[in-house]
Amino acid sequence: MKILAISGSLRSESYNSRLLLAVAELLPADIEFELFENLKAVPPYDQDDDIEPAPLAVGRLRAAIARADVLLFATPEYNSSIPGQLKNAIDWASRPLATSVLRNKPVAVVGASTGAFGAVWAQAELRKVLAATGARVLDIEVAVGHAAERLDERGRLNDESLREQLREAVHTLLAESNPRDVRVGLAAA
Numbered sequence: 001m002k003i004l005a006i007s008g009s010l011r012s013e014s015y016n017s018r019l020l021l022a023v024a025e026l027l028p029a030d031i032e033f034e035l036f037e038n039l040k041a042v043p044p045y046d047q048d049d050d051i052e053p054a055p056l057a058v059g060r061l062r063a064a065i066a067r068a069d070v071l072l073f074a075t076p077e078y079n080s081s082i083p084g085q086l087k088n089a090i091d092w093a094s095r096p097l098a099t100s101v102l103r104n105k106p107v108a109v110v111g112a113s114t115g116a117f118g119a120v121w122a123q124a125e126l127r128k129v130l131a132a133t134g135a136r137v138l139d140i141e142v143a144v145g146h147a148a149e150r151l152d153e154r155g156r157l158n159d160e161s162l163r164e165q166l167r168e169a170v171h172t173l174l175a176e177s178n179p180r181d182v183r184v185g186l187a188a189a
């Protein structure tokens with residue numbers, strides 16, 4: 001079972017990337033976790049370029065999504081929505097619409113912000129966009145506000161109730177990948 005984690009933030013000190021690292025810490029050893037590292041290399045979507053073979057970075061993105069059983073996004077909020085580079089990557093991954101790697105893929109969205117609200121608007125926007133691609137979007141929200149006080153540079157989250165929310169979110173996401181194989185072994189903090 002494999003989770004592909006995609007952070008909507010490109011910056012090296014990103015709280016959203018740290019939040020995904022916090023999730024990795026909660027997983028049992030038999031769950032494979034990959035943090036997608038190549039979002040910045042994905043070029044601007046241009047339908048003229050959307051031919052085979054796809055641009056290299058687009059091929060890598062699509063292959064990483066195809067290999068994963070489930071996707072977990074962590075998004076910042078930029079001007080009440082999602083960062084452009086994240087939307088751009090989803091546009092690439094969503095084509096061709098009928099057979100894209102996102103179609104029917106179980107996905108969940110979480111988010112962190114330095115402000116109080118934990119990117120809840122951006123999370124809602126991202127769920128809307130992902131639903132439009134045909135992904136199987138779970139009705140989950142984990143909002144980490146005041147992220148600078150809660151997440152250190154290694155992705156350690158100093159808030160047990162948030163850790164519990166993350167554990168539950170990931171448990172639900174993994175169960176969605178194969179309803180006959182519900183996993184209960186998410187590691188305790």
Ligand SMILES: Cc1cc2nc3c(=O)[nH]c(=O)nc-3n(C[C@H](O)[C@H](O)[C@H](O)COP(=O)(O)O)c2cc1C
Pocket residue numbers: 009010011013014015016017076077078079080081112113114115117119147
């Ligand atoms: C261009 C830009 C727009 C932003 N707009 C919002 C916003 O609408 N609402 C909000 O709460 N924070 C906003 N922020 C603050 C970010 O959510 C905050 O810096 C967050 O930590 C960024 O995520 P990261 O740490 O993963 O990079 C904005 C930041 C930038 C750079």
